[in-house]
Amino acid sequence: MSLLDAIKTQSQITDSVIVSFSMGKDSIVTLDLCMRYFKHVGAFFMYLVPGLEFQENTLKKYEKYYGIEILRVPHFENSNFYRYGSFRDPDFTVPLVKINDIYAYVRKQTGVEWIAGGEKIADSIVRLSMLKHSGSVDVKRRRFYPVMYWHDKEIKEYIKYHRLLYPEFNRKLGFSFHSLAGKELAAIKDIYPKDYQRILKFFPEAQAGVLQYEMNKKSGEK
Numbered sequence: 001m002s003l004l005d006a007i008k009t010q011s012q013i014t015d016s017v018i019v020s021f022s023m024g025k026d027s028i029v030t031l032d033l034c035m036r037y038f039k040h041v042g043a044f045f046m047y048l049v050p051g052l053e054f055q056e057n058t059l060k061k062y063e064k065y066y067g068i069e070i071l072r073v074p075h076f077e078n079s080n081f082y083r084y085g086s087f088r089d090p091d092f093t094v095p096l097v098k099i100n101d102i103y104a105y106v107r108k109q110t111g112v113e114w115i116a117g118g119e120k121i122a123d124s125i126v127r128l129s130m131l132k133h134s135g136s137v138d139v140k141r142r143r144f145y146p147v148m149y150w151h152d153k154e155i156k157e158y159i160k161y162h163r164l165l166y167p168e169f170n171r172k173l174g175f176s177f178h179s180l181a182g183k184e185l186a187a188i189k190d191i192y193p194k195d196y197q198r199i200l201k202f203f204p205e206a207q208a209g210v211l212q213y214e215m216n217k218k219s220g221e222k
């Protein structure tokens with residue numbers, strides 16, 4: 001069995017695909033594979049905060065490199081944060097959004113049915129059971145999992161071998177930004193201060209976690 005079997009099978013089903021693109025290493029490989037095996041490729045990125053420069057600059061680089069458009073859509077978890085007031089005041093007029101609502105939206109925008117993502121069996125036990133159940137082609141959910149059988153080692157080797165663009169912000173921050181935890185935000189405050197101020201405009205109370213993290217760090221250093 002070859003690691004390319006999944007994508008080869010998927011490309012027999014359709015010539016058009018949308019990639020769920022987080023700028024994490026698995027979806028970087030997924031996007032590159034899809035570019036090689038499908039005729040029409042689109043992508044979407046779910047943001048926690050719209051228009052962060054460090055993310056936007058990188059998304060633009062991928063768009064230019066592959067000649068594709070990457071849709072920016074709010075992360076479905078935002079609806080929980082906004083409705084119930086996580087890191088901000090609650091607003092019960094905000095409807096709850098699920099991942100399937102995001103899929104429905106991007107399908108409507110692009111006219112493409114199948115969505116490929118970077119989920120892998122090696123990620124966790126939950127992933128293993130989900131992917132073993134669906135296989136690399138989930139007909140019911142119209143999802144493809146091109147790298148489901150890959151391990152981190154192979155993902156890293158592919159990125160290196162094909163000299164794929166790996167976001168500078170991942171290297172600088174040491175993580176790919178997807179939470180409002182104090183530790184992560186403290187790093188953003190240091191390295192991308194303008195973006196940090198923008199995050200606080202949307203989630204003002206996230207500052208508390210950063211201050212707590214900074215205080216703990218200081219007292220630990222003494």
Ligand SMILES: Nc1ncnc2c1ncn2[C@@H]1O[C@H](COP(=O)(O)OS(=O)(=O)O)[C@@H](OP(=O)(O)O)[C@H]1O
Pocket residue numbers: 020021022023024025026027028044045046047075116117118119123
């Ligand atoms: N923000 C965002 N925007 C678009 N697509 C996203 C996003 N977050 C996750 N994903 C897609 O899901 C793949 C697996 O991500 P994760 O392992 O982090 O798990 S999770 O789905 O977010 O729970 C993930 O692959 P990788 O992030 O490369 O592992 C993507 O294909």
